[in-house]
Amino acid sequence: MSPLLRNTRITTEYGHDLVLWRSRLAQFGALMVLVAFAAAPFAVGNYWTTVLIYAGIAAVGTLGLNLLTGFTGQASLGHAFFFGVGAYAAVVLSGRFALPFPLWLIGAAALGGVIGGLVGPFALRLRGNYLVIVSLGLVFVGQHVFEHWGTVTGGLTGTAVRAPVALGPVDASALALPWITLSRNQGYYYFVWLVVLVLALAARNIIRTRPGRALQAIRDRDLAAEVIGVSLVQYKVGAFVVSSAYAACAGAMYASYARYVSPLDFTLFLSIQYVAMMVVGGIGSVMGSILGALFLTALPRLIESASASLPFVAAQGGGGGITVFSLNQALFGILIIVFLLVEPRGMVEIYRRIKRYFQAWPFSY
Amino acid sequence: MSATASPLLQVEGVTLRFGGITALNDVSFDVQRGELFAIIGPNGAGKSSIFNCLNGVYRPQQGAIRFDGAEITGRRPVAIARRGMARTFQNLGLFSTLTVLENVMLGRHHLMHTGFLAGALWFGKARREEIAQRHRCEEIIELLELQPYRFQHVALLPYGVRKRVEVARAMAMEPTLLLLDEPAAGMNLEETEDMARYIREINEEWRVTVLLVEHDLQMVMDLAHRVMAMDFGRVLAVGAPAEVRANDDVVRAYVGADA
Numbered sequence: 001m002s003p004l005l006r007n008t009r010i011t012t013e014y015g016h017d018l019v020l021w022r023s024r025l026a027q028f029g030a031l032m033v034l035v036a037f038a039a040a041p042f043a044v045g046n047y048w049t050t051v052l053i054y055a056g057i058a059a060v061g062t063l064g065l066n067l068l069t070g071f072t073g074q075a076s077l078g079h080a081f082f083f084g085v086g087a088y089a090a091v092v093l094s095g096r097f098a099l100p101f102p103l104w105l106i107g108a109a110a111l112g113g114v115i116g117g118l119v120g121p122f123a124l125r126l127r128g129n130y131l132v133i134v135s136l137g138l139v140f141v142g143q144h145v146f147e148h149w150g151t152v153t154g155g156l157t158g159t160a161v162r163a164p165v166a167l168g169p170v171d172a173s174a175l176a177l178p179w180i181t182l183s184r185n186q187g188y189y190y191f192v193w194l195v196v197l198v199l200a201l202a203a204r205n206i207i208r209t210r211p212g213r214a215l216q217a218i219r220d221r222d223l224a225a226e227v228i229g230v231s232l233v234q235y236k237v238g239a240f241v242v243s244s245a246y247a248a249c250a251g252a253m254y255a256s257y258a259r260y261v262s263p264l265d266f267t268l269f270l271s272i273q274y275v276a277m278m279v280v281g282g283i284g285s286v287m288g289s290i291l292g293a294l295f296l297t298a299l300p301r302l303i304e305s306a307s308a309s310l311p312f313v314a315a316q317g318g319g320g321g322i323t324v325f326s327l328n329q330a331l332f333g334i335l336i337i338v339f340l341l342v343e344p345r346g347m348v349e350i351y352r353r354i355k356r357y358f359q360a361w362p363f364s365y
Numbered sequence: 366m367s368a369t370a371s372p373l374l375q376v377e378g379v380t381l382r383f384g385g386i387t388a389l390n391d392v393s394f395d396v397q398r399g400e401l402f403a404i405i406g407p408n409g410a411g412k413s414s415i416f417n418c419l420n421g422v423y424r425p426q427q428g429a430i431r432f433d434g435a436e437i438t439g440r441r442p443v444a445i446a447r448r449g450m451a452r453t454f455q456n457l458g459l460f461s462t463l464t465v466l467e468n469v470m471l472g473r474h475h476l477m478h479t480g481f482l483a484g485a486l487w488f489g490k491a492r493r494e495e496i497a498q499r500h501r502c503e504e505i506i507e508l509l510e511l512q513p514y515r516f517q518h519v520a521l522l523p524y525g526v527r528k529r530v531e532v533a534r535a536m537a538m539e540p541t542l543l544l545l546d547e548p549a550a551g552m553n554l555e556e557t558e559d560m561a562r563y564i565r566e567i568n569e570e571w572r573v574t575v576l577l578v579e580h581d582l583q584m585v586m587d588l589a590h591r592v593m594a595m596d597f598g599r600v601l602a603v604g605a606p607a608e609v610r611a612n613d614d615v616v617r618a619y620v621g622a623d624a
Contacts (some may be wrong), residue, residue, distance in 0.1 A: 013496075014495075014499040014500070014503075015492075017499075018492060018495055018496070049521045050478060059474055066431065107607065114452060158381045176589040201487075202486075203485075203501065204486035205484055205485050205486070205487035205491065206481060206484045206485050208479075208495075209479050209483075209484035209491045209494075209495060210474060210477045210480075210484060210491075210494070211479065211480060211484045211488070211520030212484065213463070213467055213470060213471050213474070214474060216387055216460060216463055217460045217463075217471050217474075219462075220459075220460035220462055221458055221459070221460055221461075221462065222463055223422065223458065223461075224459070224460070225441040225471075226441075227422065227442045227446060227452070227458065228442055228446055228471060228472055228473035228474060228475075228535075229443050229446035229474050229538065230471070230474055231441070232443075233445045238481055241481075242481055273398055284462075334469075348497075356621070
């Protein structure tokens with residue numbers, strides 16, 4: 001009997017080794033995930049569709065962080081800043097310059113990339129903790145600018161955003177299919193997760209080709225990478241550019257969906273959330289970024305909906321016990337610690353272990 | 366090896382100091398095209414420091430290094446790698462979370478062109494290049510008999526195999542000069558013999574000039590065309606293996622003052 005999940009196809013050319021979903025079962029699995037995602041907004045209702053939209057936005061941001069930290073080894077707490085840059089870029093490009101849909105999104109990502117490219121050179125002189133401190137400073141500088149550059153950002157109180165996702169007759173906020181018109185939530189859900197799909201594939205492709213191998217070489221051993229001809233300048237800065245562009249793209253989508261942004265949306269806590277999503281999902285894994293974003297975006301909402309039946313947890317402050325909000329904040333910290341200690345490779349490693357178990361089945365190894 | 370051709374590598378009066386310590390003191394030697402040249406010496410003699418100067422990791426305070434007709438003293442490692450100098454590290458410089466094939470493919474980095482954008486798009490240029498470069502990588506994997514390990518992560522491989530992966534990665538760079546820093550260190554007799562066979566094949570069949578630093582004297586004496594002996598950052602003797610072994614200074618450095 002052939003083992004359950006093993007790829008039994010024979011390799012006859014090198015191209016076969018480059019196929020992402022090789023076995024029939026893997027192809028079937030990927031298709032099922034796609035179908036499940038397509039059906040989700042109809043199955044889970046309006047509230048959870050909103051949660052999934054925010055999860056998709058977080059997935060894009062986490063992908064960006066993972067490209068920089070997970071694959072290139074450059075730790076950063078600065079992603080809230082690039083997320084904010086993307087959000088305000090959407091405000092200006094769409095609101096003030098009246099750029100149509102794909103342009104304001106691309107423009108926001110490009111601006112994030114450019115600013116990332118300006119910050120990148122710091123990583124050439126600093127590493128580890130020192131780079132973390134610089135990126136931390138970036139968040140505070142960003143906060144200051146967001147709060148005080150009132151003409152662009154609306155200052156402390158924030159600004160309304162008019163950045164519609166509409167191209168010709170296709171409008172995400174009222175997507176008309178022949179038999180049904182989708183709600184705004186449903187339309188944005190498909191838009192956001194389509195972007196996640198495209199950017200996740202792009203990240204996966206970068207990782208498995210020349211630039212991605214160079215990034216991982218720098219992460220594993222930067223001196224050896226240089227000696228075999230990998231330019232640290234080019235690839236460290238390149239990682240910052242791509243990573244910041246991802247974060248800015250996420251920020252632009254956030255602004256477009258939320259329709260209102262204020263500096264409070266781009267605090268250090270957001271950076272920490274991304275780090276938590278990356279650690280919990282899987283450092284150095286594309287799928288892990290998405291898993292982590294889904295899990296950590298849904299978890300607070302799950303706790304919220306269960307707060308009535310949880311002891312010591314109050315929906316509002318002042319009633320004794322810990323509030324849902326502070327419980328969630330603590331939870332992110334606890335999850336980072338627990339995963340780093342118990343499962344440093346994240347949820348994706350749990351998935352891989354389960355897969356290996358069935359691949360070897362009925363044997364135990 | 367023709368006498369008229371200029372040497373592939375010329376090192377002239379290289380001096381390297383770290384604070385008060387002189388790691389290399391006025392070191393000069395030539396490596397001819399096609400030669401298998403070995404450097405021997407006790408620990409701390411300056412063997413690895415020479416390698417680090419050659420490929421640009423250290424910048425010597427004095428002296429000049431010419432490689433393949435061009436002055437490379439003080440150039441960046443990346444530039445020197447692109448000119449065709451490849452090396453292995455004494456204590457392994459592999460990318461341990463990547464597979465053997467990915468490590469070997471990384472050797473071809475400077476011969477490839479896919480950037481971030483083409484890589485992200487995958488279809489077309491990036492995919493074609495992956496397949497085209499894979500052919501040459503497979504020849505090198507065959508040379509070093511790494512076929513069983515192709516898709517295994519380097520961190521999980523035994524030490525002797527990892528040493529071979531590093532040579533394979535260096536060979537994937539299509540070097541004209543290959544620097545091997547103690548390729549047989551920590552290996553058992555059988556693995557050492559295998560490594561000697563690979564080095565000879567690289568030098569004779571693949572026509573790559575080899576500069577070898579090694580502790581295993583037997584291996585050096587068997588393989589090398591010429592040997593340079595060093596101690597305390599100075600050159601003691603250069604010449605045919607038998608000559609160098611008979612040199613009084615060399616014997617003193619290795620065995621002791623009364624020998």
